[in-house]
Amino acid sequence: MGEFNLASLLQLTLNGIVSGTAYxxxxxxxxxxxxxxxxxxxxxxxxxxxxAFVAAWLGGxxxxxxWPALLVGALCAALAGILMEAFVYLPLSLTAMRLxxxxxxxxxxxxxxxxxxxxxxxxxxxxxxxxxxxxxFNNVGLNVGPATITTLDLTMVVTSWALIGAFSLxxxxxxxxxxxxxxxxxxxxxxxxxxxxxLIYRVVFGAGSFLAGAGGIFAAAKTxxxxxxxxxxxxxxxxxxxxxxxxxxxxxxxxxxxxxGLVQSYSSLFLPTQWTPLLVFAILFVxxxxxxxxxxxLQRRFIRTQRQAG
Amino acid sequence: xxxxxxxxxxxxxxxxFALSLNLLLGYTGQISVAHAAFGAxxxxxxxxxxxxxxxxxxxxxxxxxxxxGLAGFLVGVPALRLKAExxxxxxxxVQIIVNLSVATSRPxxxxxxxxxxxxxxxxxxxxxxxxxxxxxxxxxxxxVLAICCRLGESPYGRVLRGIxxxxxxxRSLGKRVFVYKLTAFSLxxxxxGLAGAMLVIETEIAAPKQxxxxxxxxxxxxxxxxxxxxxxxxxxxxxxxxxxxxxLERVLNLGADAAFTWRLVAYGAALVAIVMLRPAGLVPDxxxxxxxxxxxxxxxxxxxxxxxxxxxxxxxxxVARTSPAAYGAAxxxxxxxxxxxxxxxGLSKHFGGIRAVENLTLELRSHSITALVGPNGxxxxxxxxxxxxxxxxxxxxxxxxGRDISGLPPDAVARLGMARSxxxxxxxxxxxxxENVLLGIGNQPxxxxxxxxxxxxxxxxxxxxxxxxxxxxxxxxGMAQQANVPAGALAFGEQKLVALARVLATEADVxxxxxxxxxxxxxxxxxxxxxxxxxxxxxxxxxxxEHNLHVVERLADRTCFMELGRITAQGSFAExxxxxxxxxAYFGTGAGA
Numbered sequence: 068m069g070e071f072n073l074a075s076l077l078q079l080t081l082n083g084i085v086s087g088t089a090y091x092x093x094x095x096x097x098x099x100x101x102x103x104x105x106x107x108x109x110x111x112x113x114x115x116x117x118x119a120f121v122a123a124w125l126g127g128x129x130x131x132x133x134w135p136a137l138l139v140g141a142l143c144a145a146l147a148g149i150l151m152e153a154f155v156y157l158p159l160s161l162t163a164m165r166l167x168x169x170x171x172x173x174x175x176x177x178x179x180x181x182x183x184x185x186x187x188x189x190x191x192x193x194x195x196x197x198x199x200x201x202x203x204f205n206n207v208g209l210n211v212g213p214a215t216i217t218t219l220d221l222t223m224v225v226t227s228w229a230l231i232g233a234f235s236l237x238x239x240x241x242x243x244x245x246x247x248x249x250x251x252x253x254x255x256x257x258x259x260x261x262x263x264x265x266l267i268y269r270v271v272f273g274a275g276s277f278l279a280g281a282g283g284i285f286a287a288a289k290t291x292x293x294x295x296x297x298x299x300x301x302x303x304x305x306x307x308x309x310x311x312x313x314x315x316x317x318x319x320x321x322x323x324x325x326x327x328g329l330v331q332s333y334s335s336l337f338l339p340t341q342w343t344p345l346l347v348f349a350i351l352f353v354x355x356x357x358x359x360x361x362x363x364x365l366q367r368r369f370i371r372t373q374r375q376a377g
Numbered sequence: 378x379x380x381x382x383x384x385x386x387x388x389x390x391x392x393x394f395a396l397s398l399n400l401l402l403g404y405t406g407q408i409s410v411a412h413a414a415f416g417a418x419x420x421x422x423x424x425x426x427x428x429x430x431x432x433x434x435x436x437x438x439x440x441x442x443x444x445x446g447l448a449g450f451l452v453g454v455p456a457l458r459l460k461a462e463x464x465x466x467x468x469x470x471v472q473i474i475v476n477l478s479v480a481t482s483r484p485x486x487x488x489x490x491x492x493x494x495x496x497x498x499x500x501x502x503x504x505x506x507x508x509x510x511x512x513x514x515x516x517x518x519x520x521v522l523a524i525c526c527r528l529g530e531s532p533y534g535r536v537l538r539g540i541x542x543x544x545x546x547x548r549s550l551g552k553r554v555f556v557y558k559l560t561a562f563s564l565x566x567x568x569x570g571l572a573g574a575m576l577v578i579e580t581e582i583a584a585p586k587q588x589x590x591x592x593x594x595x596x597x598x599x600x601x602x603x604x605x606x607x608x609x610x611x612x613x614x615x616x617x618x619x620x621x622x623x624x625l626e627r628v629l630n631l632g633a634d635a636a637f638t639w640r641l642v643a644y645g646a647a648l649v650a651i652v653m654l655r656p657a658g659l660v661p662d663x664x665x666x667x668x669x670x671x672x673x674x675x676x677x678x679x680x681x682x683x684x685x686x687x688x689x690x691x692x693x694x695x696v697a698r699t700s701p702a703a704y705g706a707a708x709x710x711x712x713x714x715x716x717x718x719x720x721x722x723g724l725s726k727h728f729g730g731i732r733a734v735e736n737l738t739l740e741l742r743s744h745s746i747t748a749l750v751g752p753n754g755x756x757x758x759x760x761x762x763x764x765x766x767x768x769x770x771x772x773x774x775x776x777x778x779g780r781d782i783s784g785l786p787p788d789a790v791a792r793l794g795m796a797r798s799x800x801x802x803x804x805x806x807x808x809x810x811x812e813n814v815l816l817g818i819g820n821q822p823x824x825x826x827x828x829x830x831x832x833x834x835x836x837x838x839x840x841x842x843x844x845x846x847x848x849x850x851x852x853x854x855g856m857a858q859q860a861n862v863p864a865g866a867l868a869f870g871e872q873k874l875v876a877l878a879r880v881l882a883t884e885a886d887v888x889x890x891x892x893x894x895x896x897x898x899x900x901x902x903x904x905x906x907x908x909x910x911x912x913x914x915x916x917x918x919x920x921x922x923e924h925n926l927h928v929v930e931r932l933a934d935r936t937c938f939m940e941l942g943r944i945t946a947q948g949s950f951a952e953x954x955x956x957x958x959x960x961x962a963y964f965g966t967g968a969g970a
Contacts, residue, residue: 107462159653168656171461172408176601177652179594183645187638194635298590302473309466341481345474352470355463356455 074213079332081211085220087328091321092227092282093300094307095234096275098320100148102313103251103271106156107175111279111304112297113151113185114144118280119201119287119296120189126202133203137284144280148272151181157265182297190294199292201284223285228321230278235318247271251314303327306351382507383579388619389514390575395599395611396518396525397568402597403605404529405561406541408461410593411452411468412569414475417588418445419570421479424491424583434497434504434578441574442567449566453559472590480585490584494577504578514575521568526608527830528564532815532823532840535808537561538606539816542805549765549799550817550883551791552824560826598648604658606807613660618644716743718887718918719795724763724773726756726942733759735942737773741887746909746919748929748950751939752963757922758800759942761889765797766790777887792819796885800892800922802872806865810856810875813864814847817882850878855904870897877908888912890921894928906931926950938963 093115100108122140125131131139156174163170193199206219238244247267249257254264286296304324311323327347334343398412419441426437452471456464479485486492497504499513528534539547540554548554577583595618603614621640651659719741726734734756741747749757762768764775766787774783782790796817805813815821821843822828823836851857854874859867864875873893880888893909894902902925909932912919923929929936930950938946938953946953953959 101462107465155649155653159656162653162656166656169406169461172601173652173656175408175461175465176597177649179598180645180648180652183594183598184642184649185645187641187645190638191635191642194638302469302590305466305469309463339481342477345477345481348470348473348477352467352474355459355467355470358455358459358463 075336077212078214079335080329081214081216081220083329083332084224084325085216085328086332087325088224088227088321089282089286089300089324090303090307090328091231091324092285093279093304094311094324095231095317095320096278096282097301097304098308098311098313098315099234099271099278099317100275101308103247104152104156104268105171106152106160106178107171108148108151108156108178108272108275109175109301110151110178110181110185111148111276112182112301113189114147114276115279115283115286115297115300116186116189116292116294117147117283118144119283119292120192120199122284123199123201123287123292127200131203133201133288136201136203137281140284141277141280144283145273145277147185148276148279149269151178152269152272155181157268186294186297193292193294199287201288201292204288206288219285219288223288226281227285230281231317231321234274234278235316238317243270303347306347310351310354379507382511384619384623386507386510386514386575386579388615389511389518390572390579391596391599391615391619392518392612393521393572393575394569394596395603395615396521396608397565397572398596399600399605399608399611400525400528400537400568401561401565402600403607403610404534404537404541405558407456407558407562408464408597409468409562409565410465410590410597411471411475412565412596413573413588413590413592414472415445415449415566415569416573416576416592417475417479417583417585418448418566418573420573420577420583420588421485421491422570423574424494424577425485427494427497428491434499437497438571438574442570445570445573446563446567449569450559450563452566453562456562457555457558468593469590472593476585476589479588486584488585490582490587492582494581494583497578507579510575510579514579517571517575521571522608522612524568529608531829531836532821532843533557533826533829535812535816536824538808538812539805541606542807543803545767545787546799546803546805547816548787549767549791549797549803550879551788551796551819552816553788595644598644601658602648602651604660607658607660610658610660614658617659618647621647715745717741718743718778719764719920720776721760721764722774722776724760724775725771726759726763726768727771732942734763734770737942737944739937739944741918741920742935743886743918744913744916745934746913746921746932748933748936749920749922749939750924750926750929750936750953750963755939756942757939758891760939761797761891761920761922764790764889765795791883791885794885795887795889796880796883797889798873798876798880798891798893800895802869802876804864804867804872804876807863809861810851810864810867810871810878811844811847811860813875814850814878814882815843817850817879818843818846819883847878847882850882851875853881854878854908868898870901873897874901874905874908877905881912886916887918887920890919890923892922892924894923894925902928926954 093111097108097111100106100111118140121143122136125136125139126133155177159173159177160170163173204219206217208215208217209221238247246257246262247270249260249262250264250267257264257267282300283297286300307324307327308320310327311320330350331343331347334346338346394412394416398409401407401409419438422441422444423434423437426432426440427434452468456467459467479490480488495505502509504510504513529537536547536552536557539552540557544554573588576587580587599614599618600611601614602618603612604610621643717740719739721737721739724734724737725732737760739747739760749760751757759768763770766782766785766789770783774781776782777790777793777795780793782793782795785793805816808816822832822839828836848857848860851860854877856871856874856878859871864872867875877890877893880890890909893905897905906928909919909921921932933950935947936950936953937944938959946956946959
């Protein structure tokens with residue numbers, strides 16, 4: 068447990084902003100894909116990890132600078148997402164609908180399979196080339212009063228919020244954004260007004276996977292790219308995405324991520340550090356467990372009981 | 378040789394894991410990604426008790442099963458009303474909470490876990506080498522297989538499959554869906570606890586890494602690849618996915634690290650390929666049913682087949698003309714003629730600013746058919762939903778034979794004697810027509826756990842009687858020939874007839890029929906009308922919602938016209954069509970002419 072003073076509070080705040088932003092970026096990707104397409108795309112971890120691997124290969128083997136490597140890595144992540152939608156989820160969902168099977172469950176299981184394949188194919192490549200450090204970024208510590216933040220973390224925070232902001236603007240101001248929102252609200256009706264949901268699904272998979280890929284590269288830049296690096300961030304991203312709501316604008320999902328990061332960071336003041344992740348998932352459990360309760364119905368029943376008793 | 382026994386032990390452990398999940402996912406349609414966590418509860422309980430209390434292994438395993446079952450019960454309560462994505466999230470949080478809890482708990486050994494769980498024995502036989510464990514593990518796996526077989530291939534399992542197909546329809550037939558789902562969740566978790574204990578016995582440690590999310594997702598994969606909902610599917614899934622590792626390691630001559638990784642690649646690829654190519658898995662549900670049917674026929678206990686079917690080979694039209702007296706045994710207890718069976722007073726329901734039903738008063742009388750007519754959005758189906766408890770009223774009362782049933786859930790209303798059909802049929806598509814009707818029959822001993830295991834003879838007798846009655850109802854609606862056809866494969870009109878037989882099988886004396894004649898072929902309409910007419914003769918109280926005015930004209934003793942949630946006119950069909958306003962607004966001038 069940490070000691071409470073102004074310096075530690077500031078440091079915890081900075082830590083919370085950094086970790087919360089990392090959750091937020093992946094959560095925006097998860098929320099947009101699950102919210103619009105209804106696919107429980109756990110294989111987004113493949114995009115997250117692939118981008119980090121590509122950036123590491125480009126930097127380590129070809130000497131490509133950090134920013135171009137980040138762009139190419141994130142684009143590869145987007146491509147992976149689009150390919151998974153086009154060649155696995157779409158045909159699968161069409162088959163499932165034709166057979167009257169559970170589309171959601173089947174795409175979820177396929178997604179589990181894809182994540183296992185992706186993670187382990189990347190693991191095989193790392194057996195051949197174990198050095199997967201992302202180079203080209205001059206990471207130094209910056210003092211913010213009594214606290215410290217690294218330039219990498221600061222860049223990650225600024226870039227992530229710029230991406231989340233840009234995605235929010237696209238969704239709210241452009242015709243593409245209107246089409247995405249229309250498909251999210253009712254894909255069958257959107258067909259009637261000339262929107263092709265298949266195209267929109269691919270766009271959303273591309274955008275969501277791009278954001279996830281960018282997040283993966285920043286995460287790997289702090290340590291190194293590893294095949295299993297996407298699993299734990301996915302859990303946090305799911306917490307944020309579902310707590311915020313899948314139909315929520317990206318910037319609000321981002322704020323939920325930030326809030327979770329801060330809660331987790333501050334909780335280290337009164338909890339041992341190893342217990343803080345437990346707090347996050349306990350919050351999730353309570354939130355999901357209480358979700359089916361119709362609070363208004365309970366209120367009505369209570370009022371009726373009181374009246375009858377009176 | 379010990380290496381081979383090691384593989385066998387692993388397969389047996391995962392057979393138990395997969396069968397436990399199949400009970401939940403395959404039969405009830407609830408997904409869980411926390412089965413490794415339930416396994417951890419069983420495994421850690423055994424390990425802790427063995428190391429600290431030196432209790433016998435059997436007692437440790439039993440307590441592990443109990444604690445895992447309790448955990449399943451606790452998770453099952455909030456899981457009851459969750460959609461699939463939220464259920465995944467809930468069970469994912471349980472998986473991570475359990476993992477983090479054991480990994481951070483000092484008494485449980487932290488990340489290293491509880492080591493050296495040795496000295497265990499099974500009825501005096503020490504469990505040291507993999508070969509020592511093979512027999513007790515095989516006994517456990519066979520026992521679990523037998524339990525799952527008994528649960529799944531019985532009236533109890535039929536209810537679970539009904540819940541999987543359509544929970545709302547199941548409740549409307551009087552099934553306590555809440556109890557079934559909770560029991561299935563608890564049993565499934567308890568069996569996973571057994572698998573976890575077996576894993577600890579095999580490895581002699583209980584460590585967090587044995588029970589990670591990856592293990593849970595592997596169990597899901599085994600069930601889906603093999604075929605969820607079938608008894609042998611998960612076993613095949615385990616065998617296939619477990620054999621990949623040793624096979625790749627030996628046949629392809631790969632190093633241990635590479636083989637392990639390649640195995641996971643192949644495993645993930647197989648998962649994707651099978652889900653895409655064989656969505657029902659390698660051993661589909663239907664295949665198990667057919668195999669089960671053959672086995673039952675061969676031992677003479679199942680009489681579901683051709684000989685009986687031929688006795689019911691009659692066309693719908695000829696059945697419709699058959700005397701109702703022939704079905705006296707299945708007919709409900711009739712009320713006195715004209716007695717008010719259902720009394721509705723001041724019923725109201727608002728959805729936000731929309732008044733779907735407003736201060737509605739209505740009586741349904743025995744031996745009579747009441748029709749609710751009116752334009753779309755008038756609130757007719759909402760009235761059915763309010764009467765049967767599918768939605769809760771904002772005000773007013775509903776009485777069934779003088780008993781206030783306002784606020785009761787749909788299953789309770791159905792058990793009290795008011796059943797309904799649905800506009801969109803809500804058939805159980807993967808169940809046969811016969812099974813659909815069997816689900817309508819109430820109070821079957823085989824639908825409850827205690828008699829299912831304690832009184833097998835009673836259950837078998839009741840099942841035989843139930844099948845006879847279900848066949849009678851199918852014959853009543855002219856569908857006996859299609860008794861063994863999956864309901865989803867029937868034509869829409871046939872599905873409506875099966876749905877009608879299902880409602881009638883509840884023997885409810887109040888039957889609410891939502892658009893029984895809509896969307897079906899004209900000769901089925903005739904058959905349907907004949908059947909409904911005969912129900913009135915039997916003394917049932919019938920209320921129907923119908924847009925087809927010829928149907929209303931032919932059947933209804935009394936017609937209530939609804940507009941904007943209110944009954945604005947009622948009387949005979951002729952009286953209503955003579956009303957000039959209604960004729961212009963709804964019936965059309967031709968009807969009034």
